[in-house]
Amino acid sequence: MVQTVRIEAAARERAGKGAARATRREGLVPAVIYGAKQEATLVSLDPRDVMKELQKGGWQSHLYEVALKGGETVRTVMRDVQFHPVTDRPLHVDFQRLAPGVRIRVRVPVHFLNEDTCPGIKEGGVLNVVRREIEVLANPDQVPDAFEIDLGEATIGDSLRWSAVKSNFGTRAVIERDFVVATVAPPTVIEEVEAPAPAAAAPPPAKGKGGKAAAPAAPAKKK
Incomplete structure (x- = not known):
């Protein structure tokens, strides 16, 4: 069975784009935990922990225990990661909270x-x-x-x-x-098409006296 990965997080109080930018200025990645008919929990993550999981591959099928400092541990799956369009650094992470008995x-x-x-x-x-x-x-x-x-x-x-x-x-x-x-x-078979042989060149006209080309023969007169 798939392993469960523990990832440390710190709670953050404010939501919105301004609060998320402030979290990034502190060198952290803003994230949210939602689902299971509970209120969303706002957290911040160490970007090194996020990149470590992304580099493993298959993060969409892993289970994560998000451990809040001084608080609870939430079982989740990582649903989405937003990246910076130039640097590819993670900008935001979405976690889905797991509900007991729900697939x-x-x-x-x-x-x-x-x-x-x-x-x-x-x-x-x-x-x-x-x-x-x-x-x-x-x-x-x-x-x-x-x-x-x-x-x-x-x-x-x-x-x-x-x-x-x-x-x-x-x-x-x-x-x-x-x-x-x-x-x-089946294997791809490449057929070699033979090029057609070049047409034979017409023979040069026969030369008469003096090296000049002989005049064509006059048609025979009917008697």
Whole structure:
């Protein structure tokens, strides 16, 4: 199951753009915790903690315990991060508070097994990944680190669908059909087209006496 990450935060009192700018001037990242039919909680984060999580990848499927200094610890998922358009530094973070017994919507990465021994790939086929992540509804305590699809028997032309996932860990896909996750596509064949042979050049006219071209023969007169 996915691990829970603890992240330290400090409460902030004022909302609005001016208060958020003041928080950034202090070298912190403003954030909000919302959901579970409770009032929003305004907090500020150390930008190094935020960047550490973003650089890991898969932050949208991680669980976070936001620990308020001198206060409570809130179980959340990180829903959105706003970035500076030039520096790419985080400007604001949105956390969704987890409610007991309520499923959450998360994106789970897909891992492919036995790619090296896949018959279709060994024959020259190419693994075409349609979805590198699958969005599902999951129990917060049972969010998987990844879904796995076995390529051990996949041949050229096969489609690997949601039903091919080895275990869905009790999750339910947001898309309500057996959608395609990947295919084993046939190799691309580039046909070489031979250029047509150049047309033969017409023979030069025969030369008469003195090196001049001979005059064409006069048509025969009818008798």
